[in-house]
Amino acid sequence: MIKLKNTDKAVKRLILALKNNEKIGVWSDYDPDGVFALTLAYEALLNAGFKKNNLALSLPNQHKYRRSFNKFHLKLFKKSGVKLIIGIDFGTTDFEQVGWAKKMGFEVILLDHHRQRPGNLPALLINPYQKGDDSKTKNWSGAGVAYLFFENLYNFLKIDPKKLEKSIDLILIPALTDYIQINNGNLPYLKKSLGKIKAGDRPGLNASLKQIGLNKNLAIEDFKEKRADLCDFYGTLNGNGKQNNVFNLLLSKNKKDADKISKQIKKDLAVFEKYIDSMVAQGIKKFRSANQAKKLKFIFWGTDKDMGMIATGSKIANRLNEYFRIPVYFYNKENNIMKGSVRTNYPENSDANVIDSMKSSAQLFFSFGGHPRAAGFYIKKKNLPLFEKALNKYYGNS
Numbered sequence: 001m002i003k004l005k006n007t008d009k010a011v012k013r014l015i016l017a018l019k020n021n022e023k024i025g026v027w028s029d030y031d032p033d034g035v036f037a038l039t040l041a042y043e044a045l046l047n048a049g050f051k052k053n054n055l056a057l058s059l060p061n062q063h064k065y066r067r068s069f070n071k072f073h074l075k076l077f078k079k080s081g082v083k084l085i086i087g088i089d090f091g092t093t094d095f096e097q098v099g100w101a102k103k104m105g106f107e108v109i110l111l112d113h114h115r116q117r118p119g120n121l122p123a124l125l126i127n128p129y130q131k132g133d134d135s136k137t138k139n140w141s142g143a144g145v146a147y148l149f150f151e152n153l154y155n156f157l158k159i160d161p162k163k164l165e166k167s168i169d170l171i172l173i174p175a176l177t178d179y180i181q182i183n184n185g186n187l188p189y190l191k192k193s194l195g196k197i198k199a200g201d202r203p204g205l206n207a208s209l210k211q212i213g214l215n216k217n218l219a220i221e222d223f224k225e226k227r228a229d230l231c232d233f234y235g236t237l238n239g240n241g242k243q244n245n246v247f248n249l250l251l252s253k254n255k256k257d258a259d260k261i262s263k264q265i266k267k268d269l270a271v272f273e274k275y276i277d278s279m280v281a282q283g284i285k286k287f288r289s290a291n292q293a294k295k296l297k298f299i300f301w302g303t304d305k306d307m308g309m310i311a312t313g314s315k316i317a318n319r320l321n322e323y324f325r326i327p328v329y330f331y332n333k334e335n336n337i338m339k340g341s342v343r344t345n346y347p348e349n350s351d352a353n354v355i356d357s358m359k360s361s362a363q364l365f366f367s368f369g370g371h372p373r374a375a376g377f378y379i380k381k382k383n384l385p386l387f388e389k390a391l392n393k394y395y396g397n398s
């Protein structure tokens with residue numbers, strides 16, 4: 001059994017909560033990894049003897065609240081009597097947000113897999129990448145880290161590990177959608193996960209994998225080939241909290257409910273794809289002739305429309321970048337501010353660095369960050385022309 005740093009402390013704290021009949025909050029992220037991890041944790045806690053009434057779940061709409069803790073949902077936890085929060089798939093570098101939780105009197109256990117940065121994190125962190133963690137395999141999704149943790153909890157409580165294995169089907173898909181590298185350390189777990197998926201005990205996975213076209217070939221390689229579809233299908237989410245459709249899908253008890261939710265997701269996805277297609281076509285039309293007349297150095301474009309769906313802008317930026325093969329800065333409205341996605345991901349431009357292109361305009365943004373080839377920013381609408389001007393300067397157009 002793999003035991004990540006701080007596991008014993010966290011296990012002991014949970015057992016105390018179980019003994020004292022405490023109410024526990026479980027909070028996760030809105031992406032495929034987060035939703036699968038929340039489902040896994042919820043099932044694992046129930047199967048370990050925690051009462052349903054003692055579990056409060058939070059899966060805030062990422063589109064509306066962004067990732068990590070937010071004050072609104074923390075207050076809901078407070079009202080419902082939660083003292084201890086288990087946060088999954090976020091938190092390692094969220095010093096400010098975890099600080100809010102601490103200030104409000106919560107104890108926080110974080111099960112995460114994001115890289116660590118120096119800072120004061122007032123939480124008990126379980127993360128294979130944290131300093132002092134001597135586990136050999138670091139490559140786990142958030143759901144994977146949660147699984148390893150619950151293995152230890154079950155072991156400590158002497159609960160039959162088979163009870164936890166009921167939920168191991170939930171770790172393969174997040175490993176793929178989070179681009180976790182597969183190696184000898186995690187492969188046995190992922191194989192077990194695949195075996196469980198194949199056993200077909202979860203109506204929600206059966207129904208959704210069928211929609212994705214994974215009903216016949218079920219090898220890890222087949223799943224890998226469908227990675228983009230998995231990301232889309234389990235990533236375009238509506239609703240909030242328990243209303244989250246993927247969470248409901250994974251917990252659905254029968255084929256009829258599972259089919260219904262799967263079909264609805266597929267329908268939502270079609271609307272999403274149609275919108276992206278039409279925006280990409282508009283973008284191509286808008287910039288093609290200008291690009292032919294005078295080789296453009298970058299594209300700066302966007303819309304006032306808020307699609308209410310995660311990753312719309314980054315998909316449009318990606319597709320335009322693929323077509324024109326120059327850096328693309330695409331913005332769209334999100335919660336009354338402009339969210340930008342920047343892409344410059346193609347081999348002949350390997351030294352491009354879009355983060356650099358934003359650094360000189362740092363004062364214009366609410367925030368910006370990411371990687372040299374894929375980045376993002378939040379900006380006031382009125383600052384957009386100033387940013388465009390700065391980009392022209394950066395790319396030597398003026």
Ligand SMILES: [Mn+2]
Pocket residue numbers: 033034089113141142178
């Ligand atoms: Mn993750």
